[in-house]
Amino acid sequence: EVQLVESGGGLVQPGGSLRLSCAASGFTFSSHALTWVRQAPGKGLEWVSSISGSGGTSYYADSVKGRFTISRDKSKNTLFLQMNSLRAEDTAAYYCARASGIAGAGALDWFDPWGQGTLVAVSS
Amino acid sequence: QSVLTQPPSVSGAPGQRVTISCTGSSSNIGAGHDVHWYQQLPGTAPKLLIYANTNRPSGVPDRFSGSKSGTSASLAISGLQAEDEADYYCQSYDSSLTGYFFGTGTKVTVL
Numbered sequence: 001e002v003q004l005v006e007s008g009g010g011l012v013q014p015g016g017s018l019r020l021s022c023a024a025s026g027f028t029f030s031s032h033a034l035t036w037v038r039q040a041p042g043k044g045l046e047w048v049s050s051i052s053g054s055g056g057t058s059y060y061a062d063s064v065k066g067r068f069t070i071s072r073d074k075s076k077n078t079l080f081l082q083m084n085s086l087r088a089e090d091t092a093a094y095y096c097a098r099a100s101g102i103a104g105a106g107a108l109d110w111f112d113p114w115g116q117g118t119l120v121a122v123s124s
Numbered sequence: 125q126s127v128l129t130q131p132p133s134v135s136g137a138p139g140q141r142v143t144i145s146c147t148g149s150s151s152n153i154g155a156g157h158d159v160h161w162y163q164q165l166p167g168t169a170p171k172l173l174i175y176a177n178t179n180r181p182s183g184v185p186d187r188f189s190g191s192k193s194g195t196s197a198s199l200a201i202s203g204l205q206a207e208d209e210a211d212y213y214c215q216s217y218d219s220s221l222t223g224y225f226f227g228t229g230t231k232v233t234v235l
Protein backbone atom coordinates (compact mmCIF):
# COMPACT_ATOMS: atom_id res chain seq x y z
CA GLU A 1 0.00 0.00 0.00
CA VAL A 2 1.31 3.43 -0.94
CA GLN A 3 1.57 5.62 2.14
CA LEU A 4 2.72 9.16 2.87
CA VAL A 5 3.11 10.39 6.45
CA GLU A 6 3.91 14.04 7.19
CA SER A 7 5.51 15.40 10.35
CA GLY A 8 7.26 18.49 11.64
CA GLY A 9 4.41 20.96 11.89
CA GLY A 10 3.90 23.25 14.85
CA LEU A 11 3.68 26.80 16.13
CA VAL A 12 6.38 29.21 15.01
CA GLN A 13 6.83 32.96 15.29
CA PRO A 14 6.77 35.23 12.24
CA GLY A 15 10.19 35.25 10.61
CA GLY A 16 10.99 31.82 11.99
CA SER A 17 11.79 28.53 10.28
CA LEU A 18 10.35 25.04 10.22
CA ARG A 19 11.23 21.82 8.39
CA LEU A 20 8.48 19.46 7.32
CA SER A 21 9.08 15.80 6.50
CA CYS A 22 7.05 13.28 4.54
CA ALA A 23 7.94 9.60 4.89
CA ALA A 24 7.00 7.57 1.82
CA SER A 25 6.48 3.82 1.50
CA GLY A 26 4.90 1.27 -0.81
CA PHE A 27 6.35 2.50 -4.13
CA THR A 28 9.65 3.06 -5.93
CA PHE A 29 10.63 6.39 -4.42
CA SER A 30 12.62 7.82 -7.33
CA SER A 31 9.99 6.91 -9.93
CA HIS A 32 7.64 9.71 -8.97
CA ALA A 33 7.80 13.44 -8.48
CA LEU A 34 6.53 14.60 -5.11
CA THR A 35 4.52 17.67 -4.21
CA TRP A 36 3.56 19.86 -1.26
CA VAL A 37 0.07 21.36 -1.20
CA ARG A 38 -1.27 23.57 1.59
CA GLN A 39 -4.69 24.59 2.83
CA ALA A 40 -5.21 27.63 5.03
CA PRO A 41 -7.96 27.29 7.66
CA GLY A 42 -11.34 27.34 5.94
CA LYS A 43 -9.76 27.97 2.54
CA GLY A 44 -9.04 26.05 -0.64
CA LEU A 45 -6.04 24.07 -1.81
CA GLU A 46 -2.84 25.80 -2.94
CA TRP A 47 0.05 24.09 -4.72
CA VAL A 48 3.31 24.98 -2.95
CA SER A 49 6.19 23.08 -4.54
CA SER A 50 7.16 20.00 -6.54
CA ILE A 51 10.38 18.07 -7.01
CA SER A 52 11.34 15.62 -9.73
CA GLY A 53 11.92 11.95 -9.08
CA SER A 54 15.68 12.37 -9.20
CA GLY A 55 15.58 15.42 -6.98
CA GLY A 56 17.45 17.41 -9.57
CA THR A 57 14.66 19.84 -10.46
CA SER A 58 12.28 21.72 -8.23
CA TYR A 59 9.41 24.14 -8.76
CA TYR A 60 7.74 26.67 -6.50
CA ALA A 61 4.63 28.79 -6.30
CA ASP A 62 5.36 32.51 -6.44
CA SER A 63 4.02 32.89 -2.91
CA VAL A 64 6.87 30.83 -1.42
CA LYS A 65 9.68 31.26 -3.95
CA GLY A 66 12.90 32.31 -2.25
CA ARG A 67 11.65 31.33 1.21
CA PHE A 68 10.86 27.60 0.91
CA THR A 69 13.15 24.82 -0.30
CA ILE A 70 11.95 21.36 -1.29
CA SER A 71 14.28 18.36 -1.21
CA ARG A 72 14.18 14.58 -1.06
CA ASP A 73 16.43 11.87 0.41
CA LYS A 74 16.41 8.63 -1.53
CA SER A 75 18.20 6.71 1.23
CA LYS A 76 15.42 7.56 3.68
CA ASN A 77 12.48 7.63 1.23
CA THR A 78 11.63 11.03 2.65
CA LEU A 79 10.49 14.35 1.23
CA PHE A 80 11.29 17.62 2.99
CA LEU A 81 10.11 21.21 2.94
CA GLN A 82 12.39 23.77 4.56
CA MET A 83 10.35 26.87 5.34
CA ASN A 84 12.16 30.09 6.21
CA SER A 85 11.00 33.66 6.83
CA LEU A 86 7.58 32.39 7.74
CA ARG A 87 4.61 34.73 7.63
CA ALA A 88 1.14 34.62 9.14
CA GLU A 89 -0.27 33.81 5.72
CA ASP A 90 1.76 30.57 5.65
CA THR A 91 -0.51 29.20 8.39
CA ALA A 92 -2.08 26.09 6.90
CA ALA A 93 -2.30 22.34 6.83
CA TYR A 94 0.53 21.08 4.63
CA TYR A 95 -0.03 17.91 2.63
CA CYS A 96 2.52 15.91 0.68
CA ALA A 97 1.31 14.00 -2.34
CA ARG A 98 2.78 11.71 -4.96
CA ALA A 99 2.63 12.99 -8.53
CA SER A 100 1.64 10.68 -11.35
CA GLY A 101 4.72 11.62 -13.36
CA ILE A 102 8.43 11.81 -12.67
CA ALA A 103 9.43 15.23 -13.98
CA GLY A 104 7.83 17.44 -11.35
CA ALA A 105 6.32 19.91 -13.76
CA GLY A 106 4.33 17.64 -16.00
CA ALA A 107 1.30 19.30 -17.50
CA LEU A 108 -0.53 16.01 -17.25
CA ASP A 109 0.26 15.24 -13.60
CA TRP A 110 -2.28 14.46 -10.95
CA PHE A 111 -1.65 13.87 -7.25
CA ASP A 112 -2.38 10.54 -5.60
CA PRO A 113 -2.23 9.57 -2.82
CA TRP A 114 -2.04 12.34 -0.23
CA GLY A 115 -0.74 12.21 3.30
CA GLN A 116 -2.89 13.11 6.29
CA GLY A 117 -1.31 16.56 6.59
CA THR A 118 0.65 18.45 9.23
CA LEU A 119 -0.45 21.78 10.71
CA VAL A 120 1.75 24.87 10.62
CA ALA A 121 0.72 27.93 12.62
CA VAL A 122 2.69 31.18 12.29
CA SER A 123 1.85 33.54 15.13
CA SER A 124 3.49 35.63 17.81
CA GLN B 125 -5.06 33.94 -6.94
CA SER B 126 -6.79 30.98 -8.55
CA VAL B 127 -6.96 30.62 -12.30
CA LEU B 128 -9.66 27.96 -12.10
CA THR B 129 -13.14 29.07 -11.05
CA GLN B 130 -15.78 26.83 -9.51
CA PRO B 131 -19.22 27.63 -8.04
CA PRO B 132 -18.96 27.98 -4.25
CA SER B 133 -21.76 25.52 -3.62
CA VAL B 134 -24.20 23.13 -5.24
CA SER B 135 -26.94 21.07 -3.63
CA GLY B 136 -29.36 18.32 -4.51
CA ALA B 137 -31.72 15.79 -3.02
CA PRO B 138 -30.68 12.17 -2.60
CA GLY B 139 -30.78 10.40 -5.94
CA GLN B 140 -30.51 13.57 -7.98
CA ARG B 141 -27.74 14.55 -10.36
CA VAL B 142 -25.53 17.58 -9.75
CA THR B 143 -22.72 19.07 -11.81
CA ILE B 144 -19.76 21.20 -10.82
CA SER B 145 -18.08 23.42 -13.38
CA CYS B 146 -14.40 24.37 -13.52
CA THR B 147 -13.70 27.35 -15.75
CA GLY B 148 -10.16 28.12 -16.85
CA SER B 149 -8.46 29.87 -19.75
CA SER B 150 -6.33 29.39 -22.84
CA SER B 151 -3.18 28.85 -20.78
CA ASN B 152 -4.50 25.95 -18.72
CA ILE B 153 -7.57 23.91 -19.64
CA GLY B 154 -7.84 25.56 -23.06
CA ALA B 155 -4.20 24.73 -23.77
CA GLY B 156 -5.07 21.06 -23.63
CA HIS B 157 -3.81 20.40 -20.12
CA ASP B 158 -5.65 17.66 -18.30
CA VAL B 159 -8.13 18.36 -15.52
CA HIS B 160 -8.24 16.26 -12.38
CA TRP B 161 -10.80 16.26 -9.57
CA TYR B 162 -10.43 15.69 -5.84
CA GLN B 163 -12.95 15.02 -3.08
CA GLN B 164 -12.26 16.31 0.42
CA LEU B 165 -14.52 14.94 3.11
CA PRO B 166 -14.79 17.05 6.29
CA GLY B 167 -11.62 16.91 8.36
CA THR B 168 -9.73 14.67 5.95
CA ALA B 169 -7.08 14.94 3.26
CA PRO B 170 -8.11 15.34 -0.37
CA LYS B 171 -8.61 12.16 -2.38
CA LEU B 172 -8.26 11.73 -6.14
CA LEU B 173 -11.68 11.29 -7.74
CA ILE B 174 -11.15 11.76 -11.50
CA TYR B 175 -7.85 11.93 -13.38
CA ALA B 176 -7.04 12.97 -16.93
CA ASN B 177 -10.46 14.53 -17.49
CA THR B 178 -12.60 11.42 -17.54
CA ASN B 179 -10.90 8.53 -15.73
CA ARG B 180 -11.91 7.06 -12.37
CA PRO B 181 -9.30 5.48 -10.09
CA SER B 182 -10.04 2.02 -8.82
CA GLY B 183 -12.63 2.13 -6.07
CA VAL B 184 -14.36 5.34 -7.14
CA PRO B 185 -18.04 4.67 -7.88
CA ASP B 186 -19.21 5.14 -11.46
CA ARG B 187 -21.70 7.71 -10.15
CA PHE B 188 -18.83 10.16 -10.55
CA SER B 189 -17.92 11.27 -14.07
CA GLY B 190 -15.79 13.97 -15.62
CA SER B 191 -15.79 15.84 -18.90
CA LYS B 192 -13.81 18.61 -20.56
CA SER B 193 -14.56 21.01 -23.39
CA GLY B 194 -12.74 24.12 -24.50
CA THR B 195 -11.62 26.11 -21.49
CA SER B 196 -13.90 24.34 -19.03
CA ALA B 197 -14.39 21.00 -17.33
CA SER B 198 -17.20 19.47 -15.33
CA LEU B 199 -17.70 16.89 -12.63
CA ALA B 200 -21.06 15.15 -12.46
CA ILE B 201 -22.42 13.19 -9.53
CA SER B 202 -25.44 11.07 -10.34
CA GLY B 203 -27.58 9.25 -7.80
CA LEU B 204 -26.46 11.70 -5.10
CA GLN B 205 -25.89 10.10 -1.71
CA ALA B 206 -25.45 11.55 1.79
CA GLU B 207 -21.84 10.37 1.82
CA ASP B 208 -21.10 12.63 -1.16
CA GLU B 209 -21.30 15.72 1.05
CA ALA B 210 -17.81 17.14 0.70
CA ASP B 211 -15.70 19.82 -0.93
CA TYR B 212 -14.65 19.18 -4.52
CA TYR B 213 -11.65 20.73 -6.28
CA CYS B 214 -10.51 20.68 -9.89
CA GLN B 215 -6.79 20.89 -10.71
CA SER B 216 -4.80 21.62 -13.83
CA TYR B 217 -1.47 23.00 -15.02
CA ASP B 218 -0.97 26.53 -16.27
CA SER B 219 1.67 27.09 -18.96
CA SER B 220 1.89 30.86 -18.54
CA LEU B 221 2.18 30.81 -14.77
CA THR B 222 4.27 27.61 -14.86
CA GLY B 223 2.67 25.70 -12.06
CA TYR B 224 -0.23 23.69 -10.82
CA PHE B 225 -3.47 25.30 -9.81
CA PHE B 226 -6.54 24.13 -7.96
CA GLY B 227 -10.03 25.42 -8.49
CA THR B 228 -11.69 27.62 -5.91
CA GLY B 229 -13.59 24.62 -4.54
CA THR B 230 -17.25 23.64 -4.42
CA LYS B 231 -19.16 22.46 -1.39
CA VAL B 232 -21.75 19.82 -2.22
CA THR B 233 -24.74 19.61 0.12
CA VAL B 234 -27.21 16.74 0.08
CA LEU B 235 -30.61 18.09 1.05
